[in-house]
Amino acid sequence: MPGSGEARFDRPGADGGPAVVAVAVPPGLRTEFFGETADAAAGEPEVGVLTERLRGLGRIVVVDDPRDLPALxxxxxxxxxxxxxxxxxxxxxELLAAAPRVGLLAHxxxxxxxxxxxxxxxxxxxxxxxxxxxxxxVAEVALAFTLALLHRTHRYDHALRGxxxxxxxxxxxxxHEVFGARIGVVGASRTGRAYIEVVRALGARVQVADPTLTAPEAxxxxAELVPLDRLLSTSRIVALHAPSLPETRHLIGARELALLADGAGLVNTARSWLVDEDALLAALRTGRIDAALDxxxxxxxxxxxGFRALPNVLLTPHQAAGTVECRRRQGDIVVDEVERYLTxxxxxxxxxxxxLIRVG
Incomplete structure (x- = not known):
């Protein structure tokens, strides 16, 4: 896939010619999603399997900087x-008006x-x-956070490095060990269900709070379906996997944090939207609970x-979904969807x- 050009193919587009697929993805992410890598010697891209499939769908037009409005x-x-x-x-x-033929946005x-x-x-x-x-x-990072909080590895690391x-x-x-531990999951989302699967595989007892879920579905x-307050007060680790909706804004605030038992841990690999960050910082400064945040x-x-200085907080820079395998799955999904649409x-x-009501 050329860095700033296009290639021609035969599938019909809206005007009867080859379909045109505009890829507004920076070069680094294109490599991660679609397997395109640069050949430094030849100065040409090396085409990965997914890139080859994408090329086969029509004419590809690349926008290297998705913030470049004229290029878009x-x-x-x-x-x-x-x-x-x-x-x-x-x-x-105006951007939509400038895209009269676009019939699919594949994010x-x-x-x-x-x-x-x-x-x-x-x-x-x-x-x-x-x-x-x-x-x-994301579920595996939440699991890693869970194990770290249970075994206090973040506290030891902070102390030794300090x-x-x-x-x-x-x-x-x-x-504590995860085997037999009561783990609370807030939100049975795709990620929440994946997290439930991995912690159950290690022997955790899982309870879930989700207003869209029935007890048989749980x-x-x-998992056992329980009210949120009960989940918070009885779980050794609480992992947040709820969506960012208007009604979930600061779902976990000062009142909810006070329900956590001494020594409990909060895991958030979802969205900060779900937590009152000021209330969380105040609770963590007491040393009564621990947290792992992405x-x-x-x-x-x-x-x-304040999070950066606390020994009872494990921090990562919003990278829970950044694995090689994850990025390639995302690229695979996108290519599959574009192919389905065009066929x-x-x-x-x-x-x-x-x-659209989901925030960020």
């Missing part, structure tokens, strides 16, 4: 399909609200996303943020206007 307008003017990634402005208003991530507007749906643009590809990697003496660095709250995925209100996380088949990961 030029590419979208003749596109039948848009492949979007993080950083692209919303396909709405490489999960949440589509930042990348498409209601007017696109009203015009009949179909939208698909690759969130399913992210579930396993220069504390061996004996002092060896002091931590009681530690039992089928190996998401924050402000990203990048400011250098002076008139049903889409497996299509979302409607209701997805």
């Amino acid at each position: 307008r030029a590419a979208f003017a003749r596109a039948d399909v848009v492949v979007s990634s993080w950083g692209m402005p919303r396909l709405t208003g 490489t991530g999960a949440a589509i609200a930042p990348y498409v507007g209601a007017d696109a749906f009203a015009r009949g643009v179909r939208v698909t996303q690759a969130g399913q590809g992210m579930a396993r990697s 220069g504390r003496e061996w004996a002092a660095a060896s002091v931590a709250p009681p530690r 039992a089928r995925i190996g 998401v924050y209100d402000a990203e990048p996380l400011p250098l002076g943020h 008139g088949r049903s889409l497996d990961h299509e979302v409607g206007p209701e997805a």
Whole structure:
């Protein structure tokens, strides 16, 4: 896939010519999603399997910088399909008007609200996303966080790196195994279900709070359905996997954090939207609970943020979905969806206007 050009193919587009697929994905992410790598000696891209499949669908027009509005307008003017990634402005208003032929937006991530507007749906643009590809990697990071909090490895690491003496660095709250531990899961989302699967495989007893779930449905995925307050007060680890909806804004606030038992841990690989960050920081400063976080209100996380100095907090920079396997699954989903669309088949990961209420 050329870095700033196009290739010609035979599948029909909206005007009867070859379909045009505009790929608004930066070069680095194109490598991760589609397997395209640069050959430094020849100065040409090395085509991966998914890139070869994408090329076979029609004429590919690449926009290296998805924030470049003039480049987007030029590419979208003749596109039948848009492949979007993080950083692209919303396909709405003037940008939508500049894309008269676009009938599908295939997003490489999960949440589509930042990348498409209601007017696109009203015009009949179909939208698909690759969130399913992210579930396993995020669930595994949540599992890694869970094990770290149970065994207090983050506290030991902080103490040793901070220069504390061996004996002092060896002091931590009681530690526990995941086998037999009661783990609470807030939200039976795709990622929530993947997390339930991996912690159950290690012998955890899982309870779940989700207003969309019935008790029999919870039992089928190996969890007990309980009210949120009970989950918070009885779980050794609470893992957040709920969607970012208006009603889930600060679902976990000061009152809810106070329900956590002494020594409990909070895992958030979902969205900071779900937690009152000020209340969480205040609770963590007491040392009563621990937390492992991959998401924050402000990203990048400011250098002076209180989370950075606390020994009872494990931090990662919003990278839970960044595995090689995850990115390739996302690319595979996108290519499959584009192919289905251009060959008139049903889409497996299509979302409607209701997805716009999800925040970020």
